[in-house]
Amino acid sequence: xxxxxxxxxxxxxxxxxxxxxxxxxxxxxxxxxxxxxxxxxxxxxxxxxxxxxxxxxxxxxxxxxxxxxxxxxxxxxxxxxxxxxxxxxxxxxxxxxxxxxxxxxxxxxxxxxxxxxxxxxxxxxxxxxxx
Amino acid sequence: xxxxxxxxxxxxxxxxxxxxxxxxxxxxxxxxxxxxxxxxxxxxxxxxxxxxxxxxxxxxxxxxxxxxxxxxxxxxxxxxxxxxxxxxxxxxxxxxxxxxxxxxxxxxxxxxxxxxxxxxxxxxxxxxxxx
DNA sequence: ACAGTCACTCTCCTTTTGGTGCGTATAAAT
DNA sequence: ATTTATACGCACCAAAAGGAGAGTGACTGT
Numbered sequence: 001x002x003x004x005x006x007x008x009x010x011x012x013x014x015x016x017x018x019x020x021x022x023x024x025x026x027x028x029x030x031x032x033x034x035x036x037x038x039x040x041x042x043x044x045x046x047x048x049x050x051x052x053x054x055x056x057x058x059x060x061x062x063x064x065x066x067x068x069x070x071x072x073x074x075x076x077x078x079x080x081x082x083x084x085x086x087x088x089x090x091x092x093x094x095x096x097x098x099x100x101x102x103x104x105x106x107x108x109x110x111x112x113x114x115x116x117x118x119x120x121x122x123x124x125x126x127x128x129x130x131x
Numbered sequence: 132x133x134x135x136x137x138x139x140x141x142x143x144x145x146x147x148x149x150x151x152x153x154x155x156x157x158x159x160x161x162x163x164x165x166x167x168x169x170x171x172x173x174x175x176x177x178x179x180x181x182x183x184x185x186x187x188x189x190x191x192x193x194x195x196x197x198x199x200x201x202x203x204x205x206x207x208x209x210x211x212x213x214x215x216x217x218x219x220x221x222x223x224x225x226x227x228x229x230x231x232x233x234x235x236x237x238x239x240x241x242x243x244x245x246x247x248x249x250x251x252x253x254x255x256x257x258x259x260x261x262x
Numbered sequence: 263a264c265a266g267t268c269a270c271t272c273t274c275c276t277t278t279t280g281g282t283g284c285g286t287a288t289a290a291a292t
Numbered sequence: 293a294t295t296t297a298t299a300c301g302c303a304c305c306a307a308a309a310g311g312a313g314a315g316t317g318a319c320t321g322t
Contacts (some may be wrong), residue, residue, distance in 0.1 A: 021241040022162060024248065026235075029160025031153060048299055059281055064300060074251025084288045085298040095247050102240035103156075109233035112151040116226050117155065121207025190311050200278055215319045216268040239267065 009017040024073070026105065032058055034067045037092075037100050040076065075099060155204070163197045168223075168231050171207065176222040193215065200214055206230060 027033055035055045040046060043054065052063050065092060070076045075096035081087040092100070158164055166186045171177060174185065183194050198221060203206045206227035212218040223231070 012143060017197060017242065020245050020248070021238060022165065024241055024245075025160045025165070026162065029156045031157065034153065034156070048198065049297095052132060060173075061282085061302095064304070065213045065280090070294085072252055073248050074254075080299095083298095085289085086300080088286090088299065093253070095244060098244065099240065099266065102237050105236040106156060106233050107152060109230065110155055113229065114148060114151050115156075117151070117204050121203055124203045130147070136274070192272095192312090193310065196310090211269095215317080216266090217270080217317090219269065 027069065028099065031068070032062050033070065034103075036063075036070065036082075037075070037103075038092065039094070040092045041097070041100050045089050048088050048090070051090060069097070099117055158200065158204075159230065161197070163196050164201065165234075166199055167194075167201065167229070168206070168234075171221065171223045172231050173226070176220050178221070179219050182221060201227070 023073050028037070029053070032055065035058070036051060036057075039051055040055045043050075046054070048063070050065075051067070052060065055063070067076060067078070071078050073075055073091055077093050079089045079091075141142050156260075159168070163186065166189070168180060170185045171184055174181075177185070179194070179198075182198070183191070184226050185187055186194070189197075198207060198209070202209050203227075204222055210220045212220070
C-alpha cells in the first residue's frame with residue numbers, strides 16, 4: 001500500500017494478517033458496529049436497551065449479535081449483574097477506544113474530502129446518466 | 132467520537148455527512164474495493180483483466196461493479212482507447228490515493244494490535260465455547 | 263473462413279443478511 | 293393474581309449480495 005513503483009515495500013504482507021485486517025475493517029465498517037462504537041465512546045457505560053435507543057433503529061437481534069462480536073474481539077466488556085430483571089452493562093475496553101481513535105483519521109479524511117466526492121458523483125451522473 | 136463525558140463535542144454531527152461517511156467507509160471496507168485500491172496503489176495504471184488477475188478470485192461482475200463505483204466516487208479514472216479489441220486503463224486519482232493513505236492508519240493499528248484481538252478471541256472461546 | 267482477444271453485460275441461482283415477532287425467567291409492584 | 297421490566301434466544305421470511313457461465317461486437321492473425 002505505497003508507491004506505484006512497488007519496490008520499497010517487501011510486498012510479502014503475511015496473508016494471515018491481511019485476512020484479519022480485512023475482517024476487522026469490514027466489521028467496523030459495518031453500520032451497527034460503527035454506531036455502537038460511537039455511542040459507547042460518547043456515553044461511556046451503557047446497558048443493553050440504552051444502547052438500542054441511542055443507536056436508533058437497530059433490532060434486538062442485530063444489537064445482540066453486534067455486541068457479542070465486539071466482545072469476542074475484545075472491543076467491549078460485558079458486565080452482568082445477577083439481578084432480576086437482568087442488568088447488563090457494556091463499555092469500551094482500551095482496545096476498543098484505540099480502535100475508535102484509529103478510525104478518526106478516516107472520519108477526518110471524509111469530512112475534508114466529501115465535497116470532492118459529491119462533485120465527482122454529480123460529474124459522473126451528467127456524463128453517464130444522460131449519454 | 133470523543134470522550135465519555137460527551138461535552139466538548141457539539142454532538143451535532145450533520146446527519147448528511149454522517150450518512151456519506153458511513154457509506155464511504157462501508158464501501159472501502161468492502162473486500163473487493165480495498166483489494167483493488169491496494170493493487171492500483173502498488174502497480175499504478177492497469178487494465179481490466181490485469182486487475183482481475185492481481186486481485187485474485189474476483190468475478191468479472193464484481194470487478195466491473197466495484198470499478199464503476201470507484202469511478203463514480205472519483206477514486207479511479209477510467210481511460211478508454213477506441214481500439215479493437217477494447218482497451219481500458221484504470222488508475223487511482225489523487226482523491227483515491229489520499230483515501231488509501233487515510234486507511235493506512237487503520238492498517239497500522241491492526242498490525243500493532245492484532246495480537247490483542249487474537250488473544251481476546253481465544254479467551255472468549257475458552258470462556259464461552261465450553262461453558 | 264475461423265478462432266482469439268478484450269471488456270464488458272445479462273440471466274440464473276445460491277448464499278448471506280437482517281428484520282419481525284414470539285417465548286422465557288423471576289422478582290417487585292399493583 | 294396479574295402485570296411489568298430486562299436481556300436475551302429462536303424460528304421464520306424477505307431482500308440483497310454475489311458467483312457461474314453464456315453472449316456480444318469487431319478487428320487481427322492464421
